[in-house]
Amino acid sequence: MATHKKTAPKKTSRASSAAKPAKKQVRKHQEQMLDEALEESFPASDPLPVDPGVTHVDNSSQLGVGDRAPDFALKATPDQTITLRQLLGKPIVLVFYPADWSPVCGDQVSLYNEMLSEFQEYGAQIVGISVDGAWCHTAFAKDRKLRFPLLADFEPKGAVAKKYGVYDASSGTTQRALFVIDGKGIVRWKYVSPVGINPGADGILDALDTLPKAGNA
């Protein structure tokens, strides 16, 4: 038995891959047809000249550590609104991220979703914010099995991100920015991640460590 350890498992892999591809192929085919149809209707034109090093961040409000976090009222689902004020009383982790449906499995929101019990130990509530609409958030949250709210900074687009100084007008999305707000609504830590780099959670946990435990906040 032990001598077959390499070959035995491989067989199962082939068997399972033979059983599954039909659905995948159909989807791939559909995607290809859609791509072709789009290409036909909207032929690619020369891209606008963009300097990749420059982001057009709206800095009209530059929120810093020690400042009061601006209140907001944003849709979490098509019929539920969440305000910052109602979250106060415990630490809040605000996660601004560029967009739902990022094509990576270990993306930022999925990581935080795995960490909810660790945030709970601090009594902290984590909230995601992007410019996607509430229906989009609902579908995304369902797909990724997210168990924390995603807020839609959708109309007027990016208004809350602008208040927090983390709107990127060139891409029309928020930056990848993290805020840790204490139970009284004061910004205690802030981090804006370089474009394309998922900041992880070490900074968030370090910041939560410096706060008084929930209940005393």
Place this chain on the structure above:
Amino acid sequence: MSQLRRSVTAADHHQGPLDASIVVVEYGDYQCPYCGEEYPQLKKVQKHFGDKICFAFRNFPLTQAHPQAERAAEFAEAAATIGKFWEMHDALYENQRALDDDSLNRYARAIGLSDELIRSALDDAYIERIRKDFSGGVRSGVNGTPTLFVNGVRYNGERDADSLIQLFNEIA
């Protein structure tokens, strides 16, 4: 810059000498397709550097996204108790498309795990170690899977073998 907060010790699943000039730690998820892609790349890098490299693997199962990832990790930990961690680790990545309980059982048996050990994997006997790996990873700035740390610093660059070999040639 995110730093590894827990350095590699004999308690880690590792290949190569702990005092090698290149120490790579992978935080990985057995069901993550990107980890699956990375698996042969790292093998190539290890082969290239031989005993100049130490490679350690720590668990980072994204359980919501990958329902079998934690179970697979439990089987690898069970195999580790009889010194067969790497056999199981390799079998899992080489058969990533089939990680259901039956398949895991089959790989475990092929490697030589007893019924008792298999039961221990199913009974959450190793869950604490896996969770400890996870929270240590989070603390160190693991931001998805796979995340690599090279000599204690999170590596954000290209992960193909050629890029890694080129980088390691510079630091080795």
